[in-house]
């Protein structure tokens with residue numbers, strides 16, 4: 001048996017190394033590759049993807065896994081069981097789907113992206129509709145192959161947020177709607193109470209970058225095992241926990257956007273750098289789900305870096321860095337400015353109060369598309385009606401509405417809920433940390449982030465894929481997914497900022 005498991009380890013580590021190479025190629029493509037190399041790179045990556053697919057669907061791998069799972073399960077330790085369980089899941093996801101279906105999804109994904117880019121530029125939803133319609137058919141067919149026992153939309157959600165279904169998400173989202181729509185309405189009535197004008201102006205790019213590097217390093221990003229670069233869309237990638245690559249973009253007239261995007265990506269990066277890679281390059285060391293990953297980025301971006309203690313520590317440095325912009329401001333002015341709340345059309349630019357409604361709108365549309373109660377052709381009208389109902393605004397065109405996100409162009413249905421689940425988890429984790437480390441906000445106000453990082457390392461990062469999100473959250477917070485804390489956090493924070501009597 002032992003040799004059989006060792007044999008499996010070898011195969012799984014090889015797959016992990018090949019994925020690391022793929023990831024480095026992807027980073028290179030976004031960050032340093034000359035624009036003329038696109039076609040050649042696409043072929044290189046397709047060739048490598050073919051090799052990885054072959055390794056992942058190798059019948060010998062499958063036989064070994066079934067053997068270990070069915071005949072030797074009890075002789076395996078908990079970590080070994082985790083590796084077998086995860087590898088088996090990946091193997092089944094890859095092998096249960098007919099090759100022509102996989103091929104069509106890959107083809108449609110690259111063509112779909114091009115069609116979407118153009119349709120968005122030209123504000124023509126009708127051009128994108130056929131791609132969306134076909135993807136829906138393919139994703140329903142895909143779901144019937146991989147999880148015939150669940151509904152197709154649940155199977156798609158499961159890909160990003162394991163074990164979380166519509167039965168869990170719908171009541172949580174209903175509660176958020178019930179609480180947040182009136183909160184946003186109340187904030188809107190007193191919008192003038194927050195003056196965000198100090199965020200406008202010119203901010204030298206080199207100073208922005210120096211500040212971003214300093215804060216990222218202060219909160220724990222290890223530059224000896226990671227890099228920070230510039231790309232069109234910020235992301236966190238890299239080939240291994242010892243090689244984590246984050247990116248951002250700098251805009252001369254918007255210092256907060258780049259700063260918060262780098263803190264967000266640093267949160268993702270700390271999770272990656274904190275993975276238990278001493279256990280080998282194996283499934284157990286991987287990050288858990290999209291929602292848990294997002295909880296880590298939002299923990300730093302919102303719970304820490306949009307809090308009063310954070311500005312108590314950093315206001316001086318920010319003022320020194322941009323003296324002309326913040327001459328007349330103080331820590332409280334900046335805190336309030338950064339936290340100003342305003343309904344707008346674009347999800348990625350939304351503040352923490354309105355963001356969940358952008359997600360809920362997409363979730364409800366995806367649910368409707370999968371259960372057949374909504375038709376692709378009606379989406380622009382449905383989208384706009386939801387925006388009006390939830391945020392009180394109607395997009396002037398589809399570019400600022402239904403065409404804004406790339407997710408559907410690659411068939412990523414079921415992804416959006418992870419953003420808001422992440423925000424809820426982040427809040428629950430923060431509360432648990434406060435319970436265990438009551439003086440932590442004083443530490444943050446003094447710029448000591450080490451105990452925060454260590455707490456996250458010990459509670460979340462080091463567990464890799466050992467537990468389900470449900471078990472992990474219960475273990476860290478003493479309860480399961482609970483939107484109540486997130487709602488209380490928002491109500492308390494924003495009624496203070498906008499002086500609301502709730």
Ligand code: ZN
Pocket residue numbers: 264268294297
């Ligand atoms: Zn993120």
